[in-house]
Amino acid sequence: MTDNPHETRAGGRPVYLASVGTALPGDPVDNAELARVTGANQEWIEVFIGTRTRHFARDLNTGEVRFSLADLCARAGGRAVEAAGTDLADIEFVVLGTATPDTLMPATVNEVADRLGIDQVPTFQLQSGCAGAVQALSLGRSLIASGEYRTGLVIGGDVCSKHLDIRRDVSKAAPSDLVNYVLFGDGAGAAVLTDEPVGEQVEVKHVLNRFTGLGRQPGQVIEWFGLADRHDDRQALTEDYKAIEEQVPVMAVEILWELLGELDWSPDDLDYLLPPQLSGRMTRKITEQLDVPSATEVSCVAETGNNGNALPFLQIERLLEKMTAGQKALAVAIESSKWIKAGFALEKI
The missing domain is CATH 3.40.47.10 (Thiolase/Chalcone synthase)
Incomplete structure (x- = not known):
């Protein structure tokens, strides 16, 4: 410290x-x-x-x-x-x-x-x-x-x-x-x-961003087609949903505890939890495995669909409507394309 x-x-x-x-x-x-x-x-x-x-x-x-x-x-x-x-x-x-x-x-x-x-x-x-x-x-x-x-x-x-x-x-x-x-x-x-507490006055306490895909097959691939190969019989977007369904809940728990350890926070310190937003069903499953009953879940995917990089900001928008001074929030995000662990912690001053 x-x-x-x-x-x-x-x-x-x-x-x-x-x-x-x-x-x-x-x-x-x-x-x-x-x-x-x-x-x-x-x-x-x-x-x-x-x-x-x-x-x-x-x-x-x-x-x-x-x-x-x-x-x-x-x-x-x-x-x-x-x-x-x-x-x-x-x-x-x-x-x-x-x-x-x-x-x-x-x-x-x-x-x-x-x-x-x-x-x-x-x-x-x-x-x-x-x-x-x-x-x-x-x-x-x-x-x-x-x-x-x-x-x-x-x-x-x-x-x-x-x-x-x-x-x-x-x-x-x-x-x-x-x-x-x-x-x-x-x-x-x-x-x-x-660099100063203006507006919402929420401090970004910590951010986690780590590649963990060494030797692992991608869970999602988005192709890029150029003039030479645009007529190839390839699917533009492929997803190994079974691998994602198996791996993401496990990784989410790992990220939760890693963030808590970096911050010297306990699960009971959390007022809000922003879980990964894969789908309505998967988010419910992940939240159950994260098992932080003291924290209120903040999710949006059931209403917005999985719109990728918009999701954390949509979650934060909902969080800011509820968050009061002294409260803490932790977000978990996972990228399955080549497996990236990510997350962040917020505290309203």
């Missing part, structure tokens, strides 16, 4: 979360509508997935793209800056975590900065799945803790629907293929980080 109250456990200044903003495209799509369009079985969606609604950047009936990732991230970022009560001119860096950029070049983060009117600042884009938002939070926290910057914007978002052929009848698809049509949604979230 440091003797300096103005230094974090990892060194440097404390970092605060001043605000959060989110953006979900269009109206929620329920299971009946999803089943009608795709041919999936509504009862199977509700029992096996346990997600009730989700939002799509594409119109399910026409296939028209209504929102790009940059659209959603700019909207979420603008809302976060407004909620923080700060000016866009005060933002000194922008970090975006995503698995589904609009283009490989230019980086989507730069399109977002342009739409927000932010210029002459460092920008970073982290290519990652469900852990990307935590990686963005980790980088933003480090930049401010170093003392070089005072205020920054971190963003997470994904438009997963771009990888799905909504004209395809999936009624006879294998479960490993079908799950991709009913599990995911689209969205974005953002947070303003500061």
